[in-house]
Amino acid sequence: MGCDGGTIPKRHELVKGPKKVEKVDKDAxxxxxxxxxxxxxxxxxRPIVACExxxxYNKDAVIEFLLDKSSEKALAKAASHIKNIKHVTELRLSDNPAWEGDKGNTKGDKHDDLxxxxxIxxxxxxxxxxxxxFCFLRCCGCVFSERALKEIRAEVCHTCGAAFQEDDIIVLNGSKEDVDTLRSRMQExxxxxxxxxxTKKPKAAESVSPPAASEEPAGPSGMNTGKPEASSLDSREKKVGPAPRSTANGSSSGKAGKPPCGATKRxxxxxxESEAYKSLFTTHSSAKRSKEESAHWVTHTSYCF
Known part of the structure; x- marks a missing residue:
């Protein structure tokens, strides 16, 4: 029964019982x-975002998670329900004036108040x-305590005044029951x-189809007259007349300066037009000379015989 030296073992040293469940520190x-x-x-x-x-989350961490398209991406259960950036809301948080952070504990000799x-x-x-x-409003991102929403009941946000419904209130870091209710709301x-x-896609297709149907010829009058479209085109061509064709040098096939058929001379x-513009042409009064101003002789080409 005894060991060397005359020691007597105790029960807890000989009989091994079940392991004690390690309790998680609530503060941590x-x-x-x-x-x-x-x-x-x-x-x-900042910027800090919250999911449905x-x-x-940190916003940059969510963006990196969404941009990572590699097959070796670690499966994060905490963000598996986030498919795009619209599934998270940027939070509007109010700073606590009494919070100093790590400024006063640089040496490690000060107690950190958890x-x-x-x-706040x-x-x-x-x-x-x-x-x-605490909870936040999905419509605007403002964060409040649940006590504030219960004591001061309103249909608008206490900070920005945005209207919200009960479905827009999301509890931050809630219990399992809260997460289950929020998950069902998210799926719905x-x-x-x-x-x-x-439902929007069929409506858009219907709005496009009626104009196409209205372009088809309606009524039996168009069917009995043979080809009304061709006859109307021929009549238009006869009234208007053929347009002058341009040659390779850029000049018209007819006489230079000749107006097209059917056009009136003006x-x-x-x-x-202004008088300055009219004075550029020979038909203007300034271009015409009287008999006194015009010369009375004519120059001919001289030939030597």
Whole structure:
């Protein structure tokens, strides 16, 4: 029974019982949820976004997760429901004036108060450290404590005045029951969007089809007259006449300056142009000379015989 030296073993040394369940430190869990990104596990820094399940992320971490299209991308359960940037909302947080951060504890000789948080409720003043339930509005992103929404009931946001419904209120870092209700709301919301997109497509097709049908010839009158379109085109060509064709040198086939068939001759003197423009032509009064001003001799070409 005894060991060397006359020692007597005890029961807990001989009989091994079940292992004790390790208890999670609640303070450490709250610090991890409210101060660190759920995707990258880095300290939360602005801009901070939240998903439809109430989890907090750094915006740059979410963008990197969405842009990473490689097959070796780590499967993150915390962000598996985020398909695009519209599935997250940027939060409008109110800073806590009493929070100093790590400024006063550079040497490590000062006690860090875990109850002190970076952000507070702008209405009631409660600190967002996990001891109190907080929520945000999906329509505008403002963050409040749940107590503020219950005590001051309104249909508009207390900060920006945006109208919201009960479906827009999302609890931050809620319990399992809260996450289940938020997940069901999220699925219903996305299903409604899909159904709305499908109903819009047939309406757009119907709005395009009637003009195409109206272009077809209606009535029996067009069928009895043979080819009305061809006859109308021929009549138009006869009235207008053929247009002058241009040669390779850029001159017309007929006489230079000859107006096309069917066009009326119009003198520049009777036009509405300015006098300076009319004086450029020989028909203007300034270009005409009297007999006294004109010469009385004519020069002929001299030939030598």
């Amino acid at each position: 869990e709250l610090v991890a949820l409210w101060n660190y990104c759920a995707l990258s596990q880095e300290i939360l820094r 399940l109430g989890r907090l 109850q002190r948080a970076r952000f 409720c702008p209405v009631v003043g409660l600190e967002m450290n996990g001891r109190h339930r 919301r996305r299903m409604r969007k899909r159904v709305g997109k499908k 003198s520049i003197a009777h036009s509405e």
